[in-house]
Amino acid sequence: MTLRHRAAVLGSPIAHSLSPVLHRAAYAELGLAGWTYDRHEVDEAALPGFLAGLDAAEWAGLSLTMPLKRAVIPLLDGISSTAASVEAVNTVVFTDDGRRLGDNTDIPGMVAALAERGIERVPEAAILGAGATASSALAALARICDGEVTAYVRSEARASEMRHWGERLGVAVRTADWSEAAKALRAPLVIATTPAGATDTLAAEVPDHAGALFDVLYHPWPTALAAAWTGAVVGGLDLLVHQAVLQVEQMTGAEKAPLAAMRAAGEAALAAR
Incomplete structure (x- = not known):
């Protein structure tokens, strides 16, 4: 035994x-x-x-x-x-x-957390950030996203990283500068992988009929973006x-x-x- x-x-x-x-x-x-x-x-x-x-x-x-x-x-x-x-x-x-x-278990954990809220397939998605969690988010999207993923990043080096992970994971990745991050909020699924406070200024830009937001932070919670969101919200504790x-x-x-x-x-x- x-x-x-x-x-x-x-x-x-x-x-x-x-x-x-x-x-x-x-x-x-x-x-x-x-x-x-x-x-x-x-x-x-x-x-x-x-x-x-x-x-x-x-x-x-x-x-x-x-x-x-x-x-x-x-x-x-x-x-x-x-x-x-x-x-x-x-x-x-x-x-x-x-x-x-x-x-x-982060990758299947993301998929399971989304599925629990009824999000099992999406036509496209957006990722805010480009760190280690963003690569896991891309891997999760490889399982549930049918179209393009747009990653909003702060540097060309980060953009190159995300394109590399997209090629490796078989996900069509387009990159955009962080200055355009408000455009991400109109995607059917937005995954925020940034540190605390990084997305606070986007809270005022949330559309009236937003899709789903997966914010990987759990403390402090809710984030300003999650509190302002008008659609389904999945949080870091869920993950x-x-x-x-x-x-x-x-x-x-x-x-x-x-x-x-x-x-x-x-x-x-x-x-x-």
């Missing part, structure tokens, strides 16, 4: 992470009384040593946030095709035969919960993680901040 019962989230900074709240809520609902889930401040330099120090008989898996999603790849025994598509791993599972396998559901299932072997209990725990934690 396996003794593995430990999991954690790693990153730097990590004190803000809601992952322990979500995973512990899942363990309680699933009756996994002996399971623990902690957070550890780990940067790229410390990651190899941290992994080497783990007891494979105890550890079931890890959640990874920045800046570790790419740094971990050379330290693993294999990664899923989903993780390979964006060269980013946010989930590590330890197998019975001692291997460390990487996956990316966080759906990707965590997939992590819990992979790490514990549970057939179905308790989505409602995890969301309720996340909402309560955010309300207390």
Whole structure:
């Protein structure tokens, strides 16, 4: 019988992470009384040593946030095709035969969060921003978008990055300067991947009959853009919960993680901040 019962989230900074709240809520609902889930401040330099120090008989898996999603790849025994598509791993599972396998649950988590709100196919879409989350958003759109994706970015370097990811993921990507970002708000689906405050000035430009907005931030919430939105809104907590559901299932072997209990725990934690 396996003794593995430990999991954690790693990153730097990590004190803000809601992952322990979500995973512990899942363990309680699933009756996994002996399971623990902690957070550890780990940067790229410390990651190899941290992994080497783990007891494979105890550890079931890890959640990874920045800046570790790419740094971990050379330290693993294999990664899923989903993780390979964006060269980013946010989930590590330890197998019975001692291997460390990487996956990316952000991408299917985005798709699931949108589907929960009835958004399963879109004719076109817009992305605000061009960082690591934007590449995951493109990968998610590769699964549900039938047409062109327009990315609004602040530099030609970022534009080139997004076009590269589009070619790699098989998505038709057009880039536009951030000065034209208000035009994005008329797309059937807008995915905002920018830091807090970056889209605040766009709130006054929201059309009367907007499509759907997926804003990946969860604190502070709602963002100014989300508060002003006139259509369907999917938030960062939705993404966080759906990707965590997939992590819990992979790490514990549970057939179905308790989505409602995890969301309720996340909402309560955010309300207390």
